[in-house]
Amino acid sequence: KNEVEQSPQNLTAQEGEFITINCSYSVGISALHWLQQHPGGGIVSLFMLSSGKKKHGRLIATINIQEKHSSLHITASHPRDSAVYICAAVAVGARQLTFGSGTQLTVLP
Amino acid sequence: GAVVSQHPSWVICKSGTSVKIECRSLDFQATTMFWYRQFPKQSLMLMATSNEGSKATYEQGVEKDKFLINHASLTLSTLTVTSAHPEDSSFYICSASGGRGDTQYFGPGTRLTVL
Numbered sequence: 001k002n003e004v005e006q007s008p009q010n011l012t013a014q015e016g017e018f019i020t021i022n023c024s025y026s027v028g029i030s031a032l033h034w035l036q037q038h039p040g041g042g043i044v045s046l047f048m049l050s051s052g053k054k055k056h057g058r059l060i061a062t063i064n065i066q067e068k069h070s071s072l073h074i075t076a077s078h079p080r081d082s083a084v085y086i087c088a089a090v091a092v093g094a095r096q097l098t099f100g101s102g103t104q105l106t107v108l109p
Numbered sequence: 110g111a112v113v114s115q116h117p118s119w120v121i122c123k124s125g126t127s128v129k130i131e132c133r134s135l136d137f138q139a140t141t142m143f144w145y146r147q148f149p150k151q152s153l154m155l156m157a158t159s160n161e162g163s164k165a166t167y168e169q170g171v172e173k174d175k176f177l178i179n180h181a182s183l184t185l186s187t188l189t190v191t192s193a194h195p196e197d198s199s200f201y202i203c204s205a206s207g208g209r210g211d212t213q214y215f216g217p218g219t220r221l222t223v224l
Contacts, residue, residue, distance in 0.1 A: 033212065041147075041200050042217035086152065095141060095206070097213065099152045 002027040002091045006100035013107050019074040021103045023087035033097060034061050034072045035086040077107045111137045113205045115216035122193055123224055130188045130219045132203030138183035139205035147200045159186050193223040
């Protein structure tokens, strides 16, 4: 059974700070997703990774397959980045996502 | 990017009634759709996986007679909560995938409140 753990659970930052959220998983995976959920509940898919690194605007996601670890970085954080960030992994041979518990990010102006 | 819509975005109903939630992929064909529920301050929990034209696969502990899923076309899946009770109040989210290895695109969610 794949277990996905995120840290930290809660993170408060000042506007402009560099932010890192970590995700580790326990089994071999075919893909890892980073998702963003705003207070209204809607979910946006930020990245899907199977190796290496992806960048979109101020967001960067990396994954180390050997260490079974992924990180989401936010550069020059802004209050509008405040949301819950969730990592979710797809085990090899599966289609379902296994979700981490989420990281509540609050960026203060 | 691909867009998935859900309707309604919120619904309030009386205990004992049935509620239907629609999930549509607007600009791609979704061979697989997933239904999740999320309780406050908790992560998403997969309820069922549906493939177009076949019966849904339900996760352990999810009553298939209670949560009816229909995936009749490549762009539409419906979840019907039958004889809803207050404990069914939750946030229901669907996601759609175009094929193996493809990313899942999430709908905006439907908040169900059963009085």
